[in-house]
Amino acid sequence: MAQKRKRTRRKKPAQRKVQPVEEILFLVEGKMSTFGGPRDTGMSADEGLALFTQADLQGPKYSYLFLPTPPPGTTGLGRRLNPDKYYFACRWNYNDTPKEFLKRALARVENPAKGRAAEARPVDWGPNISTGRVADLSPGLAAALGLQTDDVVRITISALRAIPVKPIKGAKRVARISRPAPPPAKPVIKQFIGSPNCSPRKPGTKIDKIVVHCTEGSLASTLAEFQKNDSRKVSAHYVIDRNGDIYQMVNQTDCANHCMGANNASIGIEHVGSETDSLAAPQAAASAALIRWLLQEHQIPRTNIFGHDFAPGYSRPGGTSCPDKLFGSVHSQATIVAWVAANV
Numbered sequence: 001m002a003q004k005r006k007r008t009r010r011k012k013p014a015q016r017k018v019q020p021v022e023e024i025l026f027l028v029e030g031k032m033s034t035f036g037g038p039r040d041t042g043m044s045a046d047e048g049l050a051l052f053t054q055a056d057l058q059g060p061k062y063s064y065l066f067l068p069t070p071p072p073g074t075t076g077l078g079r080r081l082n083p084d085k086y087y088f089a090c091r092w093n094y095n096d097t098p099k100e101f102l103k104r105a106l107a108r109v110e111n112p113a114k115g116r117a118a119e120a121r122p123v124d125w126g127p128n129i130s131t132g133r134v135a136d137l138s139p140g141l142a143a144a145l146g147l148q149t150d151d152v153v154r155i156t157i158s159a160l161r162a163i164p165v166k167p168i169k170g171a172k173r174v175a176r177i178s179r180p181a182p183p184p185a186k187p188v189i190k191q192f193i194g195s196p197n198c199s200p201r202k203p204g205t206k207i208d209k210i211v212v213h214c215t216e217g218s219l220a221s222t223l224a225e226f227q228k229n230d231s232r233k234v235s236a237h238y239v240i241d242r243n244g245d246i247y248q249m250v251n252q253t254d255c256a257n258h259c260m261g262a263n264n265a266s267i268g269i270e271h272v273g274s275e276t277d278s279l280a281a282p283q284a285a286a287s288a289a290l291i292r293w294l295l296q297e298h299q300i301p302r303t304n305i306f307g308h309d310f311a312p313g314y315s316r317p318g319g320t321s322c323p324d325k326l327f328g329s330v331h332s333q334a335t336i337v338a339w340v341a342a343n344v
């Protein structure tokens with residue numbers, strides 16, 4: 001929404017640019033913990049690392065990650081990691097990011113809440129999915145970023161930052177690793193409440209993008225607004241309440257009026273929330289399910305999910321603050337990309 005409202009937030013020009021998502025080879029955002037080093041008694045004395053072997057202790061590129069000698073009573077590389085160095089583990093899909101690539105990659109690790117970032121090396125596979133976490137960091141890296149167990153971390157490996165290697169041939173541009181893909185099923189639509197503010201798509205249009213929004217208002221006010229036949233004539237295909245209920249207001253064969261300049265080939269999804277809200281958990285789950293189904297239904301590329309302000313073709317002068325901070329702590333397309341990578 002936020003079509004009419006004047007922007008109240010000053011925005012840096014750089015944030016208006018669509019991020020170079022096509023360069024991102026790996027991206028995840030979620031909870032973290034720490035691991036490795038002499039004091040990590042969660043690792044057994046002989047536990048190794050997925051990406052390194054004893055032979056790598058001699059390698060000049062890698063030896064700095066390890067202590068000069070094994071801690072007393074240990075034989076594995078896990079406890080021999082130098083906890084002050086910057087390393088981490090994620091649940092890699094080796095088809096997308098092979099071990100040899102990861103061994104040489106340099107990742108950007110961020111604390112989105114505090115705006116801190118550091119570069120770090122992948123060393124292991126983990127944590128187990130049952131932990132609900134997406135990454136384990138070295139104690140030194142976590143401390144440098146101001147992260148404590150179960151804080152949210154964002155990790156990116158892009159072709160630009162992965163030195164000294166180039167993108168691997170055939171790699172997916174954005175690797176999904178946080179969970180296995182469930183078969184996309186059409187989510188339950190609680191109610192269809194028709195909006196008059198729609199029009200047929202231009203003949204031959206292929207739906208090629210999804211635009212996500214924040215209502216900046218309540219469910220009731222949004223449903224009412226979209227049913228009004230006034231001069232604003234705003235609508236969206238779907239409205240998702242904070243409890244996860246999905247309302248449909250425009251048929252997918254029609255354009256909804258949700259993103260000026262980018263309505264013809266897009267599907268608009270509104271999420272009930274204020275300018276300062278994050279998505280509620282059931283709402284996020286419903287949105288992810290709806291998006292998964294839409295991607296499959298219309299064969300939309302995963303890279304074509306945009307925040308309102310960042311949608312290609314969006315042409316309203318002055319932009320919009322939508323979707324605000326619903327998808328992460330920063331109003332940016334990178335935030336949307338990270339949310340999609342972690343949830344959809």
Ligand SMILES: [Zn+2]
Nearest residue numbers: 001213308322
């Ligand atoms: Zn919007």
